[in-house]
Amino acid sequence: TSNREKYRPAFHHTPLYGWMNDPNGMVYKDGIWHLYYQWNPYGSKWQNLSWGHSSSKDLVTWEHHPVAIEPNGLGYVFSGSSVLDPDNTAGFGKDAIISLYTSAAASQIQSLAHSKDNGMTFEIYPGNPVITLESEARDPNMFWNAATGEWNLLLAHALDHEMLIFRSPDLKNWTLNSAFGKGLGAQDGVWECPDLFELTVEGSGEKKWMLICNINPGGPFGGSAAQYFIGDFDGKTFTPDKDADGNVPTKWMDFGKDHYATVSWSDAPDNRRTVIGWMSNWQYAAEVPTMQFRSANTLPREMGLFKASDGQIYVSTVPSPEVDMLRDRLVSRQSKLSVGKNPRKISLPADNDGICEILLDIDSRKGAPVSVMLSNDEGDYVDMVYNPSESTLTFDRRKSGVTDFSQDFPAVTVAPTFSYDDSTLKLRIFVDRSSIEVFEADGKFAMTNLVFPTAPYNRISFSADGGKADIRNLKIFSIKDVND
Ligand code: FRU
16 A cells, blocks of 8 residues: 555654664653654764654654754764753743753764754754763763752763763753762673663562663673663762672663663653663664665653562563554454464464564463464564573574674574563563564563564464473454554
8 A cells, every 4th residue: 555665664663764773852741752863864874963853642653853953063963861841940941842962073062952842943052062071971861850959960971881970950050970880780882871760669669760871782682782770869879789799780671682772751741751762783773674764763661660589679661551552453362272392373464464462471381491483484483482491581583584684683682581480471572564572561571673574474383392381361463554
């Protein structure tokens, strides 16, 4: 019906054309979710970095707008953040959207801008830059700290592998208070795109701060990835929690290869902490086999915290509730499928390129590894294996379709399933034309991987090699193409 290209996502945000990297500057205002992103409107590689702009009333259908901030004499417009300022502390008006981004040329300096027309166009602050450092520092992420009655700002001190923490009364004058991170967590790449916010630990009601630190390279499966720290924050210093041995553990927000630059929306309603990530990896983002556009964003996700049996607090990640609206028809339903060595096969909805959401519980009574495989008639397949004795889920995309555009693309990624006390693993899997996102149903892990099948996957099969298992509560919903 349309002339959209083969790998154009059906239900993920993408620019209409051109190159995209980091989502950034996201803010919720008057019922609208504004999403800005690193955009090259003139080509499909990383150049002419501007803030592209899309907006949504429901987080899943997006309207595309003209470029919001264009490069100027200070340089490219790199990633940043936006806030509302209801007390008019900055003097731009109670109704303004205020953004801070990195102007990148020979040096990286921080520039302020504000919008009086609900985020469509921005006036650049004549007093820029508001922060200048000698060394590479970028991706300012600011937020109102209700406890201290001041603004805070995290700035990635990229090559120094630390996050600088500032505060300000007015968004214009910033005081550096501390630096977090030297020698902590994953250190192999540059530190980029920070975020910091408070969440409540499920069950206990305890409050903790989550500090997001995207790093590139040095991710668990190569290339870029999002790590995080849990700790306390007093407006000046972030103090990370330690494990039983007195070390600060390295934690990952997602266990796939294609989840980067993840940050949250400012001013989201109902105390929500909603995030979105760039669904690619710097290793091959410029090589992926799409044509009119490059890169999509992940599904919008809700952040929470839970305490695991090792005593540590981890992030939980679930698709935002709005994602449920994408369900079209229930195309398959099985309350119980007993599986053994021979695969049990079920067709995926053929009339919409197999685009679907799959819900299932894997009950591995005998402890045998259980394979959940998506495949097509061309011989492409993605094999997801739940190994209950190791409490892992692996995702093998080495034969997923087109993989030869980069030697870094074929990969097996692995997530901890946190299912030590219970052999049942409950999953929600979202299959789009060129991506698969796997969520543990309560959000205990998320795993995001790109795939480029030569033809859509048209079946799912289940097997338990060397044992028996039950697949329970299987439901497959076809998903509408909301981008068509
Ligand atoms: C992260 C990043 C940011 C920078 C932006 C430039 O992917 O390198 O640090 O602001 O991309 O496009």
